[in-house]
Amino acid sequence: MRARPDVVVVGAGIVGLSIAYHLARRGASVTVLERSGIGAGASGVQPGGVRQQWGTRVNCLLARESMRFWADAGELLQMRLDPGFRSCGYLFLAHSGKALLRLQDNVSLQNELGIPSRIVAPLEAAELVPGLDTAGVVGGAWGDQDGYFDRPHSLVEAFGALADVQIAEVVGVGDEGVVRLAQGAELRADAVVVAAGVDTPRLLPELPIRPEARYLFLSDPIRERLLEPLIVSPERSLAAKQLADGRLLASDLGALGDPETKQAVWRANVRSAVEELLPQLVFVALPTLLAGTYDVTPDHQAILGRVRERVWVAAGFSGRGFMLAPAVGRVIAESVLGDREDPVLSVLDAGRFAEGRAVPEPQVV
Numbered sequence: 334m335r336a337r338p339d340v341v342v343v344g345a346g347i348v349g350l351s352i353a354y355h356l357a358r359r360g361a362s363v364t365v366l367e368r369s370g371i372g373a374g375a376s377g378v379q380p381g382g383v384r385q386q387w388g389t390r391v392n393c394l395l396a397r398e399s400m401r402f403w404a405d406a407g408e409l410l411q412m413r414l415d416p417g418f419r420s421c422g423y424l425f426l427a428h429s430g431k432a433l434l435r436l437q438d439n440v441s442l443q444n445e446l447g448i449p450s451r452i453v454a455p456l457e458a459a460e461l462v463p464g465l466d467t468a469g470v471v472g473g474a475w476g477d478q479d480g481y482f483d484r485p486h487s488l489v490e491a492f493g494a495l496a497d498v499q500i501a502e503v504v505g506v507g508d509e510g511v512v513r514l515a516q517g518a519e520l521r522a523d524a525v526v527v528a529a530g531v532d533t534p535r536l537l538p539e540l541p542i543r544p545e546a547r548y549l550f551l552s553d554p555i556r557e558r559l560l561e562p563l564i565v566s567p568e569r570s571l572a573a574k575q576l577a578d579g580r581l582l583a584s585d586l587g588a589l590g591d592p593e594t595k596q597a598v599w600r601a602n603v604r605s606a607v608e609e610l611l612p613q614l615v616f617v618a619l620p621t622l623l624a625g626t627y628d629v630t631p632d633h634q635a636i637l638g639r640v641r642e643r644v645w646v647a648a649g650f651s652g653r654g655f656m657l658a659p660a661v662g663r664v665i666a667e668s669v670l671g672d673r674e675d676p677v678l679s680v681l682d683a684g685r686f687a688e689g690r691a692v693p694e695p696q697v698v
């Protein structure tokens with residue numbers, strides 16, 4: 334047997350590709366099997382938001398490590414064009430004492446783990462976000478390192494360019510590293526990693542991952558810069574940001590259901606929150622509805638680690654797989670190669686649901 338095993342990764346989204354990258358760097362021979370194309374799933378939809386402001390230790394740690402990778406991504410991924418990370422800052426708003434207390438708890442945890450976020454008073458929030466109406470705001474949490482990639486999909490492609498990606502649909506993953514392909518062929522690998530996003534339960538039906546439709550509204554490009562930091566108001570159900578190309582991105586965080594019938598309600602919710610908080614945006618039309626799917630678990634946290642003999646999983650990212658992918662790639666690669674079991678794996682393992690160890694993330698967007 335070779336010193337380093339052959340590994341098959343299922344799924345060429347950002348997570349599977351990052352795992353392949355970290356495995357290859359450690360000397361493994363890796364093949365990524367993808368049924369459609371690089372970035373064909375959620376990784377090709379997401380707009381590239383990256384933040385370290387989380388309310389659970391595991392997410393803070395994974396986000397902090399990933400942020401370091403993202404800072405050097407152009408060089409590490411041998412990119413010819415800068416993917417354009419802009420640390421515009423994320424401002425979480427509180428409209429009640431209870432919400433502010435929650436933000437304070439999260440900021441304490443983040444600071445303890447080396448993340449430089451802080452609580453701001455309404456006056457400072459108004460200075461950070463020109464035009465923000467703070468009449469109903471009691472405070473906020475600010476992270477000035479959080480931000481957005483101008484070209485997030487170029488990162489998915491850059492990871493893809495460094496990997497051996499084969500187009501093939503996987504229809505079964507057995508114990509002992511057997512991978513069954515749609516064409517009828519079978520492969521045998523020393524290790525298999527399933528990173529198939531929302532379709533992961535088709536291969537590993539024992540995992541509690543379900544699809545959740547998510548929607549973002551987009552304006553046409555606007556020349557003036559109207560909203561620089563990203564703002565999130567969980568109590569007003571609003572997240573908004575102006576992208577580098579000038580389009581305003583806004584979402585009703587509670588948008589659930591059929592877009593045909595509900596779209597007008599979501600748009601009205603966004604409009605009413607914008608009227609209250611960002612009056613400079615009231616005349617911005619939001620004609621485009623961008624739809625995508627989150628792969629969601631019961632506690633809105635990923636499932637990571639070994640689930641069967643020679644089979645690992647990294648899925649269920651519940652809306653944050655892009656930003657966490659670098660650290661997740663490292664953690665899974667080390668586990669597959671038997672180098673190290675990162676402590677994150679004993680928190681985000683598949684067994685936590687049955688054993689009452691769920692770790693709900695309070696700072697979900």
Ligand SMILES: Cc1cc2nc3c(=O)[nH]c(=O)nc-3n(C[C@H](O)[C@H](O)[C@H](O)COP(=O)(O)OP(=O)(O)OC[C@H]3O[C@@H](n4cnc5c(N)ncnc54)[C@H](O)[C@@H]3O)c2cc1C
Pocket residue numbers: 343344345346347348349350366367368369370371372373374375376377378379380381382383501502503504528529530531532533536547548549623624625626627647648650651652653654655656657
């Ligand atoms: C609207 C929206 C906005 C988002 N915004 C952000 C954000 O700002 N920041 C952030 O960090 N995250 C964001 N996310 C979440 C992020 O996009 C996902 O968590 C991340 O892309 C998941 O990556 P993945 O590689 O796990 O899955 P995917 O990108 O879905 O990749 C899975 C791949 O597996 C392939 N596949 C599936 N089944 C098989 C099979 N049987 N055989 C072979 N191949 C298979 C699929 O074709 C696909 O290419 C957002 C998501 C949505 C929908």
